[in-house]
Amino acid sequence: EAKASGRGRYMFFREEMDAGVRHRREIEADLRDALDAGDQLRIEYQPLYAAQSGQIIGAEALLRWQHPVRGMMSPATFVPIAEACGLINGIGTWVLERACADAVRLRLPSISVNVSAVQLRDEELAEEILGILKRTRLEPSRLEIEITETSFIESASACQATLVRLRAAGVRIALDDFGTGYSSFSHLRNFEVDRIKIDQSFVNGIDMRRGGSAIIRAIVDLAKASGMQITAEGVETDEQRDFLADAGCTSLQGYLLSRPLSPAAIAALLYRNPAIELRRAAMQ
Ligand code: C2E
Ligand code: MG
Ligand code: MG
């Protein structure tokens, strides 16, 4: 009888199981297959432009998943699931290795890779990244890792050693989605980072009839005073670009300048970029 009621309860939970949970389990299983299949995951590269010269200074690696049935899935949907089920470590390693190899192959001046809070908690992460740099022969100074402000704050003490080790080797650290976490300003003073990326919600909020954006001006001034680079994300209009460049952002990223591109497309874009051509000529 106990067995029967246990089973009954099980059936009850199964039937009542939230559609969200079922969806998650499905995605999780499909993601495991995707890692094995090898041809569903790929990376697009979105260029970062120097705000003053307009030169391409590097690119951000953005993960793409072509799901066999659901079609293109956003990382905003599947990365949190991969984080929850532990798959993010394998996926993150794959992204790092591929992005570093592509940076060398495509001669990207610099490559930015998003690293999840879950990856940061892995004590082996720094050694793993340094191993990838050796294998791919990418100079450490050409790699930047992007950590969201929230994950940085939450795991600050746990990941401190990792970040110190990476920075000592020359790898740069960027705080992504800056301004969306709490106590943003106090954390700018306490931690050593090389760049902040102003979240696109602030860029969206720029209103030239109200003098642009006081918060962006304040963020830029403080970051500048701390010797940091400042990238604005999600730049979509000429007006936003002009305000951000004028406010002192050092680099800009957004659909106005370029969408995320396939490896072949960013290689072609770099090849056409005269500023990058000059740099190459000078290096020879
Ligand atoms: P993020 O790192 O803040 O990346 C910026 C996101 O804004 C990207 O979305 C990019 O395609 C999008 N974007 C760029 N310019 C514009 C614009 O002008 N307008 C608008 N509306 N959007 C723009 P995406 O590629 O969908 O990635 C979403 C998030 O997923 C990323 O936000 C990042 O947090 C995460 N992610 C992407 N790839 C990886 C990865 O390899 N590992 C990890 N852990 N997370 C990743
Ligand atoms: Mg990012
Ligand atoms: Mg961001």
Ligand code: MG
């Ligand atoms: Mg984001």
